[in-house]
Amino acid sequence: METTWEHRLRSAGLRVTRPRLSVLGVLAEHSHVDADTIATAARVVHPSISPQAVYGVLKALVGGGLARRIEPAGAPALYELRVGDNHHHLVCRECGDVADVDCAVGAAPCLTPSDAAGFVVDEAEVVFWGLCAGCQVARRQHGYGAGIAIRGGATA
Amino acid sequence: METTWEHRLRSAGLRVTRPRLSVLGVLAEHSHVDADTIATAARVVHPSISPQAVYGVLKALVGGGLARRIEPAGAPALYELRVGDNHHHLVCRECGDVADVDCAVGAAPCLTPSDAAGFVVDEAEVVFWGLCAGCQVARRQHGYGAGIAIRGGATA
DNA sequence: CCCTTCTCTTGACTCAGTCAAGACAACCGG
């Protein structure tokens, strides 16, 4: 399973290097990680790796189609290896945890807005906001009831 | 129509101030604007307004339900006055232009992922990425064909 | 009109990410 990365890198026209393999290793273990966490985790295997190298590697991986970048509002970008299917994400408002969801609407998906206003659409990005299971429990234990504090406060 | 802002501010529990009215004025004229553009435009009417004041005002407006904040990946946050309906957005990859779209899936919308993984979902955010009409024309004139360069480069 | 409280100004600061120059290592060819 480890050796496959070499092939994948090469067939994307990328050289096989230690930093890249380290980053891929980290991505394989954590499903949605930010650049900083990747850097920290990669340093276990490759201590001299610099933050900028991580940014560079991630850009290369995304460009080569080996990784996907998502940017939930108000949080640093996250990277994942699941590529090719245009799946979507559940994001927890409390802890920022992210889970994958398969496309809710049919197969090739939700790619059809009701009125495209002259746009040629090539991707539909869906983010479901809510509370993850763990944070629901925490809320209840702290006596906040089941309500969700909508981002930014009041709800008219 | 101008005086309505006073009511809206007050009923959200916010004081009526010159900076707030200026910002609301700008938002009423531009459909999707970033904080910096708002500051510049507001300065026409209220020259002494500071960037931080704009951030503060916008946070207050969003908190009070008078404005909505959207954060397209890779671009500064945008603000709009259209609130209450959970509509979605078309974003142009080329020029960053944004257009509104009514919810594509039924009424209360797309709020149901196929598998919620234990999350309690309270909002579904949809962003359609593509090329706006203007940029399609520009592409063709420069001889790039009709293809869309996917963000970040290659497409496997 | 005064007082309380919220809001604005000013200015320092954080965080995520980019840019650039040079050292270094991966791969191709011999």
Added chain:
DNA sequence: CCGGTTGTCTTGACTGAGTCAAGAGAAGGG
């Protein structure tokens, strides 16, 4: 197996968007 080319990594300075905090200044209730 070795050298040269070119892509990649390291180091370090920098940008841009937004936050935090202290104090001056208004908004609006009494």
